[in-house]
Amino acid sequence: MQTSSDLAVSVRDLSKTYRLGERDVLHGSLRDAIVRGARAALHLARGAARPDREELAALGGVSFDVPRGEVLGIIGRNGAGKTTLLKILSGVTDPTSGEALVWGRAGALLEVGTGFHPDLTGRENVFFNGAILGMKRREIQRKFDEIVEFAEVERFIDTPVKRYSSGMQLRLAFAVAAHLEPEILIVDEVLAVGDAAFQRKCLGKMGEVSGQGRTVLLVSHNMSAITSLATRCLWLDQGRVRDLGDPAQIVADYLSGDAVSAQPGFADLSDPKLRDGVPKQTSKEVLFDWVRLVDDEHKPSDVFFEGDPLTIELGLESTIDSRRLEVLCFVRSLQGVLVFTLTSGLLEVDLQPGPAELSVTIPRNQLRSGRYTLDLYLLTAQPQDYLLGAKTFEVVVSPEPGGDPRRVRDDLGLVSVAQEWGELRQGTPNRV
Amino acid sequence: MEAATVRVEAHVIKPAPRRPRLGLSEVWRNRELLWFFAWRELKVRYKQTLLGVVWAVIQPIMYMVVFTLFFGRFFETYSVGPYALLALSGSVIWLFFANSVTLAAGSLVGNASLLTKVYFPRLLAPLAPIIAALVDLALATLVLLAVMAGYGVFPAPQRVWTAIPFVLLAAGTAAGVGAWLAALNVKYRDVRFVVPVLLQLWLFFSSVFITFEALNLPEPWATLYWLNPMAGVVEGFRWAMLGGVRPELWHIVLASASGLVVLVSGLVYFKRLERTFADIV
Numbered sequence: 083m084q085t086s087s088d089l090a091v092s093v094r095d096l097s098k099t100y101r102l103g104e105r106d107v108l109h110g111s112l113r114d115a116i117v118r119g120a121r122a123a124l125h126l127a128r129g130a131a132r133p134d135r136e137e138l139a140a141l142g143g144v145s146f147d148v149p150r151g152e153v154l155g156i157i158g159r160n161g162a163g164k165t166t167l168l169k170i171l172s173g174v175t176d177p178t179s180g181e182a183l184v185w186g187r188a189g190a191l192l193e194v195g196t197g198f199h200p201d202l203t204g205r206e207n208v209f210f211n212g213a214i215l216g217m218k219r220r221e222i223q224r225k226f227d228e229i230v231e232f233a234e235v236e237r238f239i240d241t242p243v244k245r246y247s248s249g250m251q252l253r254l255a256f257a258v259a260a261h262l263e264p265e266i267l268i269v270d271e272v273l274a275v276g277d278a279a280f281q282r283k284c285l286g287k288m289g290e291v292s293g294q295g296r297t298v299l300l301v302s303h304n305m306s307a308i309t310s311l312a313t314r315c316l317w318l319d320q321g322r323v324r325d326l327g328d329p330a331q332i333v334a335d336y337l338s339g340d341a342v343s344a345q346p347g348f349a350d351l352s353d354p355k356l357r358d359g360v361p362k363q364t365s366k367e368v369l370f371d372w373v374r375l376v377d378d379e380h381k382p383s384d385v386f387f388e389g390d391p392l393t394i395e396l397g398l399e400s401t402i403d404s405r406r407l408e409v410l411c412f413v414r415s416l417q418g419v420l421v422f423t424l425t426s427g428l429l430e431v432d433l434q435p436g437p438a439e440l441s442v443t444i445p446r447n448q449l450r451s452g453r454y455t456l457d458l459y460l461l462t463a464q465p466q467d468y469l470l471g472a473k474t475f476e477v478v479v480s481p482e483p484g485g486d487p488r489r490v491r492d493d494l495g496l497v498s499v500a501q502e503w504g505e506l507r508q509g510t511p512n513r514v
Numbered sequence: 515m516e517a518a519t520v521r522v523e524a525h526v527i528k529p530a531p532r533r534p535r536l537g538l539s540e541v542w543r544n545r546e547l548l549w550f551f552a553w554r555e556l557k558v559r560y561k562q563t564l565l566g567v568v569w570a571v572i573q574p575i576m577y578m579v580v581f582t583l584f585f586g587r588f589f590e591t592y593s594v595g596p597y598a599l600l601a602l603s604g605s606v607i608w609l610f611f612a613n614s615v616t617l618a619a620g621s622l623v624g625n626a627s628l629l630t631k632v633y634f635p636r637l638l639a640p641l642a643p644i645i646a647a648l649v650d651l652a653l654a655t656l657v658l659l660a661v662m663a664g665y666g667v668f669p670a671p672q673r674v675w676t677a678i679p680f681v682l683l684a685a686g687t688a689a690g691v692g693a694w695l696a697a698l699n700v701k702y703r704d705v706r707f708v709v710p711v712l713l714q715l716w717l718f719f720s721s722v723f724i725t726f727e728a729l730n731l732p733e734p735w736a737t738l739y740w741l742n743p744m745a746g747v748v749e750g751f752r753w754a755m756l757g758g759v760r761p762e763l764w765h766i767v768l769a770s771a772s773g774l775v776v777l778v779s780g781l782v783y784f785k786r787l788e789r790t791f792a793d794i795v
Contacts (some may be wrong), residue, residue, distance in 0.1 A: 169792070170527060171631075172632070172633050175792040176528075176790070178528075183524040184526075196627070196631045196632050197628050197632070201561040218614065250602075
């Protein structure tokens with residue numbers, strides 16, 4: 083049990099209930115309200131119970147503590163209550179019951195560019211957006227040049243933002259957000275938008291300014307962001323806490339559960355439409371039927387940790403006899419960069435009509451965290467089948483024990499290689 | 515801030531209390547943000563317009579012209595000067611009120627995306643357009659002074675300052691009515707249709723194109739007339755600018771008291787509903 087002085091946020095039995103159809107009911111006209119009121123009065127007069135309205139519990143009794151300095155990742159499916167939780171903590175909406183205690187200045191970022199007005203110039207929007215996010219005028223003035231430089235929009239700062247490209251708008255909005263300095267930062271999915279390079283720049287900026295002691299609550303569907311940034315992870319499921327603890331463990335459970343797809347790690351490749359538009363002539367006598375990714379415990383999964391083993395199992399369907407078989411697996415980053423290719427070489431086989439299976443294991447996958455796709459190519463004497471984007475999977479960081487996860491970089495390239503560093507030597511000039 | 519050594523008081527988030535509050539201290543603490551809201555309101559209003567802030571003075575001048583065309587001949591005996599001045603002075607202060615109420619009433623719905631994405635004292639939304647309207651009022655008042663000078667009428671230096679409390683009464687009443695309508699508008703979009711009708715009717719009872727004196731009302735109507743805060747505002751503002759018959763003090767007290775009731779009730783109602791805005795807007 084932590085003493086309260088170590089805590090930044092304490093949430094106790096927090097619930098939020100929406101009346102179903104509340105929007106419709108309340109958006110109804112005044113006349114409807116009067117009619118409804120009269121009906122209700124009539125019901126009461128007759129001694130009848132008021133008809134129960136259906137209720138939806140967006141949050142059903144959530145409790146957890148966030149120590150100061152912690153980065154709490156919050157994951158869960160759509161509708162699990164993540165955003166509702168953040169909205170309550172940031173004061174946008176009220177809980178129905180329970181309470182939350184917040185120590186220190188909290189700044190919430192539920193949306194990028196809150197209050198941006200298309201007719202206002204970049205400069206004007208920076209000031210209003212900064213103010214609404216909780217910055218003082220002097221603070222904005224002090225950081226203004228930095229924000230503009232960060233957003234890379236110097237030349238257009240006095241142009242209405244409606245003339246900006248969407249990328250420029252986003253960068254400017256991000257730039258303001260990245261310069262927030264609350265003690266507790268509450269961030270919704272906002273980092274999911276925008277290009278990856280700029281996101282990284284923002285995360286880096288946030289980390290850099292914060293120094294120590296900044297508490298972050300971060301909602302994300304991006305599992306790499308969770309495992310690389312969070313010190314702990316909260317898994318919300320249908321408005322309740324499903325699990326709370328080590329991010330790597332919880333992310334793995336979340337992804338291998340029913341959370342993502344009915345059959346994790348598996349893709350059915352039998353649909354001929356998957357071959358449409360492929361820029362290679364193929365005979366299609368031997369086809370890929372399915373692909374499955376499994377981890378070292380033979381558990382199918384869409385997510386792998388850096389450095390863990392990864393096995394690709396391939397199901398084939400042949401209509402011919404063949405003594406030769408060759409398979410290539412191209413691993414590409416989401417940006418389309420070919421990272422490496424697994425090549426079977428020419429295999430001497432005795433392939434007969436019917437199904438067949440083949441697998442390849444990477445004992446220690448050297449991919450860095452990120453999303454990757456798999457292209458598959460199959461040849462006998464001639465090209466037989468070629469599939470683009472047959473399977474997508476994700477590699478996540480497993481934080482070093484005791485290391486500060488905020489210091490885990492995710493901009494170090496696509497692969498890690500084995501390396502040995504020499505000792506630091508001083509005072510011995512060794513230049514030849 | 516030395517967060518490491520000095521322990522800050524916990525901010526407690528709980529279900530909304532039922533106890534009515536005004537929330538004015540929170541507005542005061544966030545006065546800088548209020549200024550930003552008002553500044554944004556002004557900036558946005560005149561962006562990409564040909565005439566820009568000139569619009570702030572076109573409206574009262576049009577009112578003046580129309581009123582003078584239709585009612586001018588009945589008022590040849592207005593003591594201070596031409597009827598046009600009566601109409602313009604009334605229109606200037608009335609339009610400040612009417613525009614404030616209209617913009618305040620739509621302020622929450624118009625800022626729905628802000629309401630659902632970020633916390634700020636909700637009262638800032640209806641208050642900001644009123645502050646912004648003060649700028650328009652200042653411009654319109656300059657035009658009034660210019661027109662007065664054109665007719666050879668000059669405000670008495672020792673009296674003209676008394677316009678300020680009347681402007682404040684108008685602003686307070688607008689804040690009260692605006693708070694009522696803005697909060698209602700979140701729930702019932704009917705408000706959009708109610709506002710123009712309400713303001714049109716209200717105009718007729720507010721001495722905008724006529725004077726209380728000229729109305730020559732019998733009792734009890736003569737007393738009830740001053741329950742309308744805007745009657746006090748228009749009569750008072752006109753007297754401060756032009757002179758003429760001074761409104762009786764107790765009439766002004768009556769109008770101010772009723773303005774205060776509107777303001778406080780509006781703020782209380784607004785405050786009671788404020789926590790639900792984000793859920794239903």
